[in-house]
Amino acid sequence: MTGPLIEARGVTRILDGEVPTTLIAGVDMSVAPGEFLAITGPSGSGKSSLLYLLGLLDVPTSGEVIIAGHATSALDEDARARLRLETLGFVFQFHFLLPEFSALENVMLPMRALGRWPAERMQERAHEILASLGLAGHTHKRPDQMSGGQRQRVAIARALANDPLVVLADEPTGNLDTASTAQVIGILRDMIAGEAGKAVVVVTHDLGLAAQADRRINIIDGRVAVPDPSPVSDVTR
Amino acid sequence: MSGMRGLVFSIALTHIRARMRQTLVGVMGVAIGVGFSVMMAALMEGSQNDFVAQLVDSLPHISVTDEQREPPRQPADIVYDAAEIHGLTTRVLRPGIKNPFAIMAALEGWLPGTLAPSVQWKAVIRFAGRDTAASVTGIDPRREMNVSKLPTQIRSGSLDNLFKASNAIILGDGLAKKIGARVGNSIVVTAGSGNTISATVVALSHSGVSQVDDTQSYVLIKTGQILAGQTGLVNELRVKVRDVMQAREVARRIEAETGYKSVSWQEAHEDLLSAFQVRNIIMYTVVSAILMVASFGTYNIISTITHEKTRDIAIMKSLGFASRVIRQIFVVESMMIGVLGLLLGWVLGVCMTWGMGFIEIKSPFMDSTHLPVLYAPAHYVIAGLVALSASVIAGYFPARKAASLQPVEIIRGAS
């Protein structure tokens, strides 16, 4: 894979209502393989909205989102869902785990929906991912039996379940203490370090997290702010 | 359990299990609906079958008589084709069936059943100064078993006793009681023709249908012919068909072949059978209503669950679950309630039907019996299918709504 994993071309999202609201206006950007990209910007600037569009959760009013070379504007809801299941993983600020299921079952959820592996392989894989995130002893706990940091790690494990090309995370450390935050950042970094051709996109206003990114896109009022700030890493490292 | 189907099933199960009490209420609703439907059908069809069985047992399936359906065409009408003639009636004097034994032989060639000849006459029976109107039927005891249950309905004696005395008579037990006659008594029978004989009561009959037992009496054909004053007279052929439901068609064919009025038990009781039809329409309406109301409960539960689970639905959709899968989850939940309900409903139905079978009914028209009930698998299958379809429909609408949810709206609100 040499081209961008995700590409946005002139993406605009206008919410229709009594007064139409422009969430995103003409954004052009791309996510390259191997990249840890941070999307920053003030609260309410449209960071989350952009992430939903990049992750096919929302449909642009105009413009095109291209995932691994596939144009998506003509796809119907189920086809977009399928593409999401196969190529993307989401982590939100809130863990969004299914409350009745154990950590293991939550991680297996996307695998079972995709059906790429036989049952034993899915189970094995879920155990592996959870163990790699330091949750080996917690696989049979339900979300309400775990701490906030543990729950968020389970959510990350679920995002990694189907071996996605890109993980999209929206303020993944927003609800976590400093120690857990460092751990989550480390996990996301490891994901791209471990396998070539993957990428992580993180929406954050946490400077510590943004500082770890390879590249930063600043969003203001639904647009990519210009001039593009120089890579943070140059300044901080 | 793995894969998509197992996943749908296990998610549905967790939703149901987390709401035990609500689920139980829903299951009870369906169970009561199915139970009562089954019980009602058992009672309705049971009593109907019982009634028809009594009717079919107590009367010939088909009665071929020497009567005509219309007054005979008059010579003037035949010649001029348009003559107007008033005041005609069917003939009062019974001509009898001509060549009854030739006709019987011809019918026996194709008839899906058996037949027996008889002589029917109205008479007045007198004993100890008491008079009462009665029907006298002249029969052939050896053939009677072919067409009626009479041989099994004889009390204090047997049908063959008719051979044991000259002018022997068997009285319906109600009739005997009315005039105070007992077996061995000698009674006087005066026929409509004016002929009078003295007859000996040799046995009593009891069919259980009081209308029959209060009016019927039986003699040998020969004795009946003496009463009628017409030797060789046979004015009725009674037919028993193997399949009672075929009686109407068989009667039509007999009438077409012999020219004699041939009345099936269905035709004789047309009014009664159409009353049954009305009853059945009422029953099916009520039963459908019960099962529909039961499915409202299911609709409510599934609706509630989809509302409570909005966030879970959003997350599943955001992970990439197809809408179809979300729909399946809630339809499966609804079917779980439906299936549990119908299984419990079947048990309930059997128990209630069984209980109903113990209720005794006393009727002035019949011997007292237990409430007749029918255990028909078809009732259970139909009630089950209706309940299950209603459950699927009840679950489908909230499921469709849940599946059309846009996850981004929920996630935006929660993040």
Ligand SMILES: Nc1ncnc2c1ncn2[C@@H]1O[C@H](COP(=O)(O)OP(=O)(O)O)[C@@H](O)[C@H]1O
């Ligand atoms: N459903 C909605 N209706 C109206 N306005 C909305 C809706 N969703 C988001 N917005 C507005 O769109 C803007 C961008 O929101 P969002 O993408 O969540 O920003 P961020 O994630 O950068 O804080 C905000 O001003 C927000 O109030």
Ligand SMILES: [Mg+2]
């Ligand atoms: Mg946001």
